[in-house]
Amino acid sequence: MKRPTKLTKADRELIAAATAVIKQRYRNDWQEVGAALRTRSGKIFTGVNLDAYLGRMAVCAEAVALGRAVVDLGEAGIDTIVAVRQPPPEEIDQDITVVSPCGACRELIFDYDPKARVIVPNPLPSLPRKRGREGRGAAAVPIGELLPNKYQRGQER
Ligand SMILES: [Zn+2]
Numbered sequence: 408m409k410r411p412t413k414l415t416k417a418d419r420e421l422i423a424a425a426t427a428v429i430k431q432r433y434r435n436d437w438q439e440v441g442a443a444l445r446t447r448s449g450k451i452f453t454g455v456n457l458d459a460y461l462g463r464m465a466v467c468a469e470a471v472a473l474g475r476a477v478v479d480l481g482e483a484g485i486d487t488i489v490a491v492r493q494p495p496p497e498e499i500d501q502d503i504t505v506v507s508p509c510g511a512c513r514e515l516i517f518d519y520d521p522k523a524r525v526i527v528p529n530p531l532p533s534l535p536r537k538r539g540r541e542g543r544g545a546a547a548v549p550i551g552e553l554l555p556n557k558y559q560r561g562q563e564r
Pocket residue numbers: 467468469508509510511512513
């Protein structure tokens with residue numbers, strides 16, 4: 408496994424954008440995760456998850472952010488992407504924190520940019536956790552590191 412890289416200023420801006428969008432659109436049980444991605448051209452798109460009464464219809468925040476990027480720019484690539492979760496009111500002592508993309512989102516991110524960087528929470532114990540700043544304890548890893556032996560149809564790729 409490649410060593411995760413420390414967050415840059417741009418990474419912390421991305422986490423701040425994801426945090427801002429879920430703070431703005433949080434709705435208990437409906438919108439709890441915010442995501443932000445930076446395209447290869449440097450533009451930031453945000454999204455929130457769309458939970459649904461019929462659970463399998465739920466859509467992740469990363470997919471919503473990617474959809475907004477594709478609508479605006481077409482094939483823009485993903486330089487870096489991050490998701491953060493706002494805890495429900497009963498977890499009042501918990502902060503908004505970076506969360507890992509689910510398995511389906513890992514597939515989606517890889518499909519749209521196999522070189523995308525993903526900001527994940529504290530992936531290796533060797534990375535020191537820093538308190539008091541955006542994305543403390545988080546680091547960036549290439550999407551391929553989160554999706555070894557990705558599904559492929561025959562010899563397509
Ligand atoms: Zn997901």
